Amino acid sequence: MTLSPEPSRASTGAQDVEFRIRENEDQARWDRLFDNEKPVEVEIGCGKGRFLINSAMAYPEINYIGIERALRYFRIMKERVVRRDLANVRLLRDDAVYFVERFIPDGAVSAYHIYFPDPWPKKRHRKRRLFNTRFLEEIERTLAAGGTLDFATDYVEYFEEIQSLLEASDRLDVLGEIPERVRELGRDLTNFETKYTAEGRAIHRGAYVKP
Numbered sequence: 001m002t003l004s005p006e007p008s009r010a011s012t013g014a015q016d017v018e019f020r021i022r023e024n025e026d027q028a029r030w031d032r033l034f035d036n037e038k039p040v041e042v043e044i045g046c047g048k049g050r051f052l053i054n055s056a057m058a059y060p061e062i063n064y065i066g067i068e069r070a071l072r073y074f075r076i077m078k079e080r081v082v083r084r085d086l087a088n089v090r091l092l093r094d095d096a097v098y099f100v101e102r103f104i105p106d107g108a109v110s111a112y113h114i115y116f117p118d119p120w121p122k123k124r125h126r127k128r129r130l131f132n133t134r135f136l137e138e139i140e141r142t143l144a145a146g147g148t149l150d151f152a153t154d155y156v157e158y159f160e161e162i163q164s165l166l167e168a169s170d171r172l173d174v175l176g177e178i179p180e181r182v183r184e185l186g187r188d189l190t191n192f193e194t195k196y197t198a199e200g201r202a203i204h205r206g207a208y209v210k211p
């Protein structure tokens with residue numbers, strides 16, 4: 001794989017946390033990106049990285065890829081990852097949809113985590129939503145057998161839409177409970193979850209598994 005480590009490393013120089021993608025590159029090879037063959041989980045839209053970092057610290061036997069396209073959030077997350085010297089984390093500042101579609105091989109991901117995706121509540125903006133039929137096909141394609149998709153949102157209409165899309169595709173089974181590794185991290189998994197819980201908003205969670 002030629003996915004490239006980011007040349008301007010964080011000043012600690014601890015590791016090549018950030019990688020970049022270029023159009024003419026091959027599909028991702030996790031063994032080259034991480035220099036080991038541990039299972040890989042992907043978080044899409046990680047914001048400031050609370051879930052990713054807590055997971056990576058709790059489960060060093062898992063590799064984590066965090067994808068966040070907003071530079072402001074990405075910088076905060078990267079600085080936190082570098083400060084903790086987390087060898088099992090790699091970060092990409094890019095569009096996750098493009099990365100998944102173009103670079104992730106079939107069956108290469110053990111779990112996807114997607115927490116509080118932008119709801120785009122205005123009708124004319126709905127097409128900007130992350131979850132749609134095509135994106136779910138890519139999630140299904142790239143999950144390993146037994147791999148999980150875990151998501152949460154405070155926006156009930158979006159939650160129901162995601163559930164309908166998953167039911168229509170019929171390629172993932174309802175898991176019935178939050179995946180164990182996520183459950184054991186406890187409550188307030190992400191910055192948005194903390195904020196919304198404090199505001200008393202209901203949180204809707206979904207967990208699915210590839211048979």
Ligand SMILES: C[S@@+](CC[C@H](N)C(=O)[O-])C[C@H]1O[C@@H](n2cnc3c(N)ncnc32)[C@H](O)[C@@H]1O
Pocket residue numbers: 044045046047048067068069070073094095096097114115116117118130190191192193
């Ligand atoms: C509402 S925030 C939630 C952040 C975090 N998951 C949390 O719960 O605290 C949604 C995040 O997803 C990011 N995002 C949305 N679409 C994305 C995409 N296609 N690729 C990468 N990041 C994306 C946004 O930049 C934003 O930071």
